[in-house]
Amino acid sequence: MNHTEHAPADLNQARDIQRDTQPRAGEPAAPSTLQYVVLTGNPNTGKTSVFNALTGLRAKVGNYAGVTVERIEGRLVGAPAGLDVRVLDLPGAYSLRATSVAEQVACDVLLQRQPDVPPPALVVIVLDASNLERNLYYATQVIELGYPTLVALNMVDVAEANGIHVDTSKLADALGVPVIPTIATGRKGIPELRQAIISALQRPACTRPKSFCALPGPFQAEVDDLARLLATVRPSHAWLAPAEALLLLSSVRALESSMKHLPKHVIDAVHAARARLEAANIDWRTLPIEARYATAQAIHQAVATEHWPRGETVTDKLDRVLTHRLWGTVIFLSAMALMFQAMFVFGRVPSQALQAGFSLLGRAIESVLPPGDLTDLLVNGVIGGVGAVVVFLPQILLLFLFIEFLEDTGYMARVAFLMDRVLSKVGLAGKSFIPLLCSFGCAIPGIMAARAIESPRDRLVTCLVVPLMGCSARLPVYTLLISACIPETKAFGVLNLRGLTMLGMYILGIAAALSMAWLFKNTLLKGEPSMLVMELPPYRKPLLGAMLIRMWDRAKLFLYRAGTVILGVNIILWFLLSYPRDAQLERASEAKLAEVRAQLATGGLTSTEAETAMAAIQAEREAARLTHSFAGRLGRLIEPVIAPLGFDWKIGIGIVASFGARELFVSTMAIIHNMGQPDDTGLNLHDLAQKLRTERRPDGTPAFTTLTGVTLMVFYVFALQCASTVAVMWRETNSLKWPLIQWIYMGALAWIMAFLTRQLGLLLGLG
Amino acid sequence: MTPEPTPLTSLREGAIATVAEIKLPAEQRRRLFELGLLLGTPVELVRFAPFGDPVEIKVRGYNLSLRRHEAEQILVRPA
Numbered sequence: 001m002n003h004t005e006h007a008p009a010d011l012n013q014a015r016d017i018q019r020d021t022q023p024r025a026g027e028p029a030a031p032s033t034l035q036y037v038v039l040t041g042n043p044n045t046g047k048t049s050v051f052n053a054l055t056g057l058r059a060k061v062g063n064y065a066g067v068t069v070e071r072i073e074g075r076l077v078g079a080p081a082g083l084d085v086r087v088l089d090l091p092g093a094y095s096l097r098a099t100s101v102a103e104q105v106a107c108d109v110l111l112q113r114q115p116d117v118p119p120p121a122l123v124v125i126v127l128d129a130s131n132l133e134r135n136l137y138y139a140t141q142v143i144e145l146g147y148p149t150l151v152a153l154n155m156v157d158v159a160e161a162n163g164i165h166v167d168t169s170k171l172a173d174a175l176g177v178p179v180i181p182t183i184a185t186g187r188k189g190i191p192e193l194r195q196a197i198i199s200a201l202q203r204p205a206c207t208r209p210k211s212f213c214a215l216p217g218p219f220q221a222e223v224d225d226l227a228r229l230l231a232t233v234r235p236s237h238a239w240l241a242p243a244e245a246l247l248l249l250s251s252v253r254a255l256e257s258s259m260k261h262l263p264k265h266v267i268d269a270v271h272a273a274r275a276r277l278e279a280a281n282i283d284w285r286t287l288p289i290e291a292r293y294a295t296a297q298a299i300h301q302a303v304a305t306e307h308w309p310r311g312e313t314v315t316d317k318l319d320r321v322l323t324h325r326l327w328g329t330v331i332f333l334s335a336m337a338l339m340f341q342a343m344f345v346f347g348r349v350p351s352q353a354l355q356a357g358f359s360l361l362g363r364a365i366e367s368v369l370p371p372g373d374l375t376d377l378l379v380n381g382v383i384g385g386v387g388a389v390v391v392f393l394p395q396i397l398l399l400f401l402f403i404e405f406l407e408d409t410g411y412m413a414r415v416a417f418l419m420d421r422v423l424s425k426v427g428l429a430g431k432s433f434i435p436l437l438c439s440f441g442c443a444i445p446g447i448m449a450a451r452a453i454e455s456p457r458d459r460l461v462t463c464l465v466v467p468l469m470g471c472s473a474r475l476p477v478y479t480l481l482i483s484a485c486i487p488e489t490k491a492f493g494v495l496n497l498r499g500l501t502m503l504g505m506y507i508l509g510i511a512a513a514l515s516m517a518w519l520f521k522n523t524l525l526k527g528e529p530s531m532l533v534m535e536l537p538p539y540r541k542p543l544l545g546a547m548l549i550r551m552w553d554r555a556k557l558f559l560y561r562a563g564t565v566i567l568g569v570n571i572i573l574w575f576l577l578s579y580p581r582d583a584q585l586e587r588a589s590e591a592k593l594a595e596v597r598a599q600l601a602t603g604g605l606t607s608t609e610a611e612t613a614m615a616a617i618q619a620e621r622e623a624a625r626l627t628h629s630f631a632g633r634l635g636r637l638i639e640p641v642i643a644p645l646g647f648d649w650k651i652g653i654g655i656v657a658s659f660g661a662r663e664l665f666v667s668t669m670a671i672i673h674n675m676g677q678p679d680d681t682g683l684n685l686h687d688l689a690q691k692l693r694t695e696r697r698p699d700g701t702p703a704f705t706t707l708t709g710v711t712l713m714v715f716y717v718f719a720l721q722c723a724s725t726v727a728v729m730w731r732e733t734n735s736l737k738w739p740l741i742q743w744i745y746m747g748a749l750a751w752i753m754a755f756l757t758r759q760l761g762l763l764l765g766l767g
Numbered sequence: 768m769t770p771e772p773t774p775l776t777s778l779r780e781g782a783i784a785t786v787a788e789i790k791l792p793a794e795q796r797r798r799l800f801e802l803g804l805l806l807g808t809p810v811e812l813v814r815f816a817p818f819g820d821p822v823e824i825k826v827r828g829y830n831l832s833l834r835r836h837e838a839e840q841i842l843v844r845p846a
């Protein structure tokens with residue numbers, strides 16, 4: 001009559017049968033097969049440090065299928081021959097009822113729903129001994145899943161320093177799984193943990209997991225019923241069913257994320273069960289949480305002894321300064337200034353060295369290979385493209401090092417804490433500050449820095465707007481246009497008008513980024529405001545070695561994923577700028593060159609005269625080639641579109657070329673105005689500006705008036721003229737949709753703002 | 768009689784109280800529960816960030832930051 005009484009027996013029988021007959025997780029089918037050990041636990045428990053210690057720092061960093069969550073995997077060192085063990089470091093989670101994308105991944109792997117991760121053979125739960133209660137809340141959920149499980153009780157040094165002693169054997173008894181105390185950063189307990197992992201893999205113990213969630217009878221009955229139903233749906237995973245059933249019943253999010261994995265009758269059964277519980281006045285959301293916390297609290301009290309009452313910790317003391325309203329803000333801003341300085345001032349030295357190296361290499365190749373299209377492709381397309389990728393490398397490396405440092409020490413959470421108020425006003429997250437700041441240097445590291453933002457929506461909005469911040473590639477464009485078009489006078493008698501214009505462009509960029517963030521948050525990416533609940537973890541001393549290796553792993557990923565796209569785009573750009581060639585034109589300039597050579601030979605010209613003449617012919621040829629190329633034709637094609645902005649076709653070609661990279665505007669202007677290819681000593685901006693100033697349109701009016709200059713600068717503030725940014729956006733969002741949206745919105749904005757600027761200027765009588 | 772519950776944000780920095788009620792949508796409340804902020808749990812208001820938002824609290828021995836908007840919906844009774 002009372003099905004609660006016999007149900008569990010049935011279920012357990014079913015479980016045991018599954019264990020005996022099915023090749024399930026934990027039972028090595030053949031001795032040398034690949035086995036997965038997953039590391040899981042709350043964030044900041046030292047999971048990654050345990051992972052590093054187990055795998056000897058040789059991690060493979062990638063992404064989980066379909067989401068931009070970092071996947072870190074490595075091989076267990078010290079495994080006996082024939083045992084190939086992979087360790088997977090799951091994203092940190094507070095509960096199996098996932099809230100964030102990263103938590104969802106952890107949950108999906110453990111429920112064997114993540115398609116690209118094989119079923120785990122063993123689960124290692126990393127616990128923070130100094131923060132045991134909340135850690136146990138998660139640990140008990142994972143133990144209940146029924147995998148062969150080990151617990152690494154980490155941070156025992158921190159616990160002891162706080163006056164807390166944890167009794168390991170009592171904890172093992174309470175949890176029903178082996179517990180190994182560790183200090184991951186000191187490598188203490190790691191050999192024991194490794195040994196425990198190996199023996200657990202070789203002799204998987206099939207004990208039934210304890211239950212840590214005492215529910216009232218009717219609730220437990222519903223869980224059991226649902227578990228039986230689930231077992232029929234996925235018989236191979238019947239042993240997972242009880243934990244899965246509890247999860248589905250008690251969490252709206254868990255059910256939502258399971259929709260695609262479960263048939264409709266199961267979903268209906270969950271809804272029906274919830275309705276029955278509600279009718280019986282049972283709160284299915286809260287009860288399991290309260291019951292489990294009660295257990296966690298009881299275990300905590302039984303296993304931990306406090307030597308002295310909890311007082312102020314080092315973290316509390318530090319935070320009194322570092323998150324102080326005034327001092328905290330001052331220290332934060334100084335730290336950010338230092339980081340920016342290091343990335344874009346010191347980082348530029350190796351960047352320039354790399355760039356110089358590549359152009360040296362290019363010229364060396366040019367001198368040994370016969371001149372021709374192939375050499376040109378190699379030198380300007382391929383080597384130029386590789387150069388375009390590696391120039392980012394020093395900055396990217398430094399950025400990753402900083403971010404790693406901020407995350408590992410725990411300061412990153414304080415950044416979010418201090419900046420949240422200011423940035424949440426426009427819909428960004430506190431952690432958006434770092435991407436925005438980096439983007440003053442370059443949007444590429446800016447977009448990559450956005451990885452630290454947990455909320456996918458906030459992260460996306462941040463990525464969408466950071467290219468509006470005035471990056472360093474705009475600087476040469478602004479400099480050229482300002483010196484060509486802005487008179488050297490003082491505004492209001494004191495301020496330098498040129499400096500003011502430059503400042504204005506930067507401020508315009510910042511204002512645009514913030515307004516667009518607000519706009520996106522209120523239109524395209526609208527949604528219920530995310531609740532920002534964030535742990536402020538204790539400060540920790542980071543390990544330099546681990547930081548350097550992680551930095552390099554991430555940089556490799558950048559080179560490999562974004563780098564290939566950037567290289568490809570550069571080759572395409574080279575092609576568009578060099579083809580098609582006009583044979584007649586080439587022959588004509590060859591003939592002219594030959595004539596000069598002949599005159600030189602007969603003494604009609606001195607060698608300096610000949611050199612000048614030849615340089616002029618070369619420059620003319622370059623200009624003609626460019627005008628004739630696809631890019632040149634495109635520039636002329638878009639003339640009707642840009643005419644309302646006051647731009648002619650020459651500027652059009654500059655704009656087209658700039659879609660590869662903004663700074664190409666300067667060299668394109670040089671070529672098209674017959675000044676030849678800028679050499680490595682740097683193009684003389686002053687001469688070019690002079691040239692632009694005297695440039696006339698066919699009707700005799702100056703081509704670069706003050707108004708045209710300002711309009712063009714406004715255009716460059718908004719337009720997304722950077723192939724590398726598009727490439728990185730593509731890689732970071734895993735789709736072409738967002739870079740496309742970004743490119744279009746920024747382009748439209750650029751046109752509209754430039755148009756308004758011109759109209760306003762005309763109204764004011766400029767022009 | 769037990770005193771009327773007041774918003775968490777009405778506490779002084781350093782004051783301790785117990786959670787009496789969380790007036791947030793079910794899923795958000797669930798999240799706070801799972802982080803250990805259950806009814807009857809003692810919380811300490813550690814500090815306010817610059818401009819008074821977010822709020823840092825201490826619960827079950829660790830520190831959490833909440834936006835003011837949400838913290839106001841957490842009602843507490845002085846311990």
Ligand SMILES: Nc1nc2c(ncn2[C@@H]2O[C@H](COP(=O)(O)OP(=O)(O)O)[C@@H](O)[C@H]2O)c(=O)[nH]1
Binds near residue numbers: 048155185
């Ligand atoms: N004192 C101490 N620090 C540790 C220990 N394990 C990790 N850490 C530090 O704690 C911080 C967070 O560790 P991490 O491995 O990144 O944690 P995760 O977020 O769980 O992956 C880092 O600064 C580590 O150096 C430990 O056992 N003792």
